[in-house]
Amino acid sequence: MSSARFAVRTMTRRDMDMAVAWAAMEGWNPGIHDAESFFAADSNGFFIGEVDREPVATLSAVSYGDRFGFLGFYIVKPEHRGKGFGMQIWNAGLGWLQGRNVGLDGVVAQQDNYKKSGFKLAYRNVRYEGRGGGHLSADGGLQPLTALPFQAIEAYDRPFFPEERSRFLSAWIFQPQSTALGVVKNGSIEGYGVIRPCQRGFKIGPLMADTPEVAETLFLALKAGVPPSEPVYLDVPEVNREAVALATRHQMDVVFETARMYTGDAPEISLDRLYGVTSFELG
Structure with a gap:
């Protein structure tokens, strides 16, 4: 099949649903309602590669301002791999993010290839699997995020991400069917977290907290709304020892890992207070 028939274009919102379905088939277990949030981040940052208008490859290259971008959804349909289509859509995405420090969460099988494209390892993110259930604490300063001013949530979030992502x-x-909670003490947010339904089970992400105790409060509250029969996932930056200890303490098992990599220097973010990554696809 000639690569001359291959063309890359920007995804539509409907295409995003297909990309999420492909991610599910890859075993990445995306959230049921992720597509809407992803598209809101940068509607021009999602690409689809087609051969004679048949979708064969996807890539997200989401820009956050003029200085940072994040790659994800790098998928080529199995029957079309080894034909150069992946590299063509990869180059299109990097071209879109030209001039920015670009991050990604690389699966083990692709990490050497990413290094060849100039990406450098910063640290590992590790996915832990546990179970739902437990009791929702009546104290601890828990409040639904819907009750808090968005500007306050945005301000708390800012140190945890390289650029503004409002x-x-x-x-x-x-997003629908999710639970978002914050811990507020003396009028200030000391942590927040979100849990959402996925193709399998539920994922907590992000989970951010000023102290291990606040992280524990949020973690227990978020998973309390999930049936004990359902799996709960938490994607932990391995460099945060307290986050690893949280997952271990609650008998969660390692099921997946990625390498957080950047083309430039690793951004200075509050990894010591980051207990759960928001998304491997968008950072």
């Missing part, structure tokens, strides 16, 4: 955040924390 469009994405406003969609993410209020």
Whole structure:
């Protein structure tokens, strides 16, 4: 099949649903309502590669301002791999993010290839699997995020991400069927977290907290609304020892890992207070 018939275009919102379905088939277990939030982040940052108008490859290259971008959804349909289509859509995405420090969460099988494209390892993210259930504490300063000013949530979130991401955040924390909680003490947010339904089970992400105790309060509250028969996932930056300890303490098992990589220097973010990554697809 000639690569001359291959063309890359920007995804539509409907295409996003297909990309999420492909991610599910890859075993990445995306959230049921992720597509809407992803598209809100950067509607021009999602690409689809087609051969004679048949979709064969996807890639997200979401820009956050003029200085940072994040790659995800790098998928080529199995029957079309090895034909150069992946590299063509990859180059299109990097071209879109030209001039920015670009991050990604690389699966083990692709990490050497990413290094060849100039990406450098910063740290590992590890996916833990546990179970739902437990009791929702009546104290601890828990409040639904819907009761808090969005500007306050946005300000708390800012140290945890390289650039402002208000469009994405406003969609993410209020997505359907999700629960978003914050811990507020003396009028200030000391942590927040979101849990959402996925193709299998539920994922907590992000989970951010000023102290291990606040992280524990949020973690227990978020998973309390999930039936004990359902799996709960938490994607932990391995460099945060307290986050690893949280997952271990609650008898969660390692099921997946990625390498957080950047083309430039690793951004200075509050990893010591980041207990759960928002999304492997968009950072």
